[in-house]
Amino acid sequence: MGGPRFEPVRTVRAYERIVEQIEEAIESGALGPGRRLPSERDLMGQFSVSRSTVREALRVLQARGLVRSRPGDPNGAEVLPFTPAALHKSMTTLARVQGLSLAELVQFRMVLDSSANLLAARLRTDEQLAEMDAAIDRMREAVETGYDEFSAADVAFHDAVARASRNKLIQISTEVVRSIVLDLISGRIAEADDRVALMRQSIRHHEEVLAAVRTGDGPLAARLSRRTMYDYYAGYVPAGERAALRALLE
Amino acid sequence: MGGPRFEPVRTVRAYERIVEQIEEAIESGALGPGRRLPSERDLMGQFSVSRSTVREALRVLQARGLVRSRPGDPNGAEVLPFTPAALHKSMTTLARVQGLSLAELVQFRMVLDSSANLLAARLRTDEQLAEMDAAIDRMREAVETGYDEFSAADVAFHDAVARASRNKLIQISTEVVRSIVLDLISGRIAEADDRVALMRQSIRHHEEVLAAVRTGDGPLAARLSRRTMYDYYAGYVPAGERAALRALLE
DNA sequence: GACTATTTGTCCGTATGTATA
């Protein structure tokens, strides 16, 4: 008793060690976007492993969105700038395997968007305010043009608000969750009979939100943004699950 | 002009096709957790590819947390139950390469936790209320025991609230972001001179939040939870960035 | 613009340690 306490050893695969090392180099900034990795043959030399092992490591790094390799490229794999693609991927599988309901997703968007508006009302620059204005203008024009343009302008508005929140996590989460929601129902909105009425209503609501952001009334902007999103999406949420959304309104 | 519009063709790698097919089978539920994939040799037969190609596909699936394979396992790779590990991984790299500040992370936690409390105040069951009560009891006992136990009880409280929100996305995001925050500063809290005072204050605040949840006053619970988290973490956030956190307090 | 060298994508065969029956 009281002897040395040993830790269980996890046998770690060779390719994992390679992933860890390259990942560390990229995340620490030692290997920035645009930089190239050595060729696979060079890497097998540096790590003293076979090419298959190097390739398995590269596949993992590619799946995580850190690098990209093309056949025949003499410069080796390219270190990519960060994109939320990997985040988007795992969120999407989360949504599918956990059976996330549209209600849960929209509710989460309401949380994110209202928080972004709350912060934006205090932190927005005049330039960002102008962007939001321009986005609403484009929404007005798009009522005639078509739903795709309308949706794009709507996205631009919410992105401007998210940027104005000055929180990159809110920005990126907004982006990821929104694209999942739109994948689920943009088709249904585009074909809805009352879509023109829905668009006009949405524009009025966005104007009210923007007014609150302009005057710096954060809580009002937050409340209005929740209402805006509820009115826009509630029709596509099963009636029984709408109560959960309304819990965010009052 | 006006001829048929052709789409650019992306040459898709063989291993990607395999990933897509197996991924689809898993996410659609056709291949549930615990089920086994065919052996690598069987797979090379079914997909008509070489061993290396099969292995690269399996590495990607493993990186996404969908399967796990062990050497010698006669049953083939195992389909795993969903865990937010992949989400956690991409969030962590996001935090590192985007240089997310502690302030942004704590701010995001405030958003998530206050929303969870808002919903929990309306939707919580009596059992969940009892769990929150028990967690606060454990926090009280842990003041003497040590910071690790205190932190674990604190986590249990917030998890109970997140579950009570009945939104799985809020639950999982809470879990992921919290673990990143704690990785960053739990060491500093554990060694802080005033940690006992901080713990006692935190307990009082949690009691107030729970009281609001108990009486069903969602907005109050949400406001108090933001205040609780601010008072607990603000000391570790650089002074210049605290203003952004206070913007959520009003 | 065609040619050449290099690189990646893919395939095949083999050796080794491991887990299950």
Next chain:
DNA sequence: ATATACATACGGACAAATAGT
């Protein structure tokens, strides 16, 4: 305890693709 099937890792090979001459 033995046998079998498995994953891990190695090495060599060829075709397609790319960049630079």
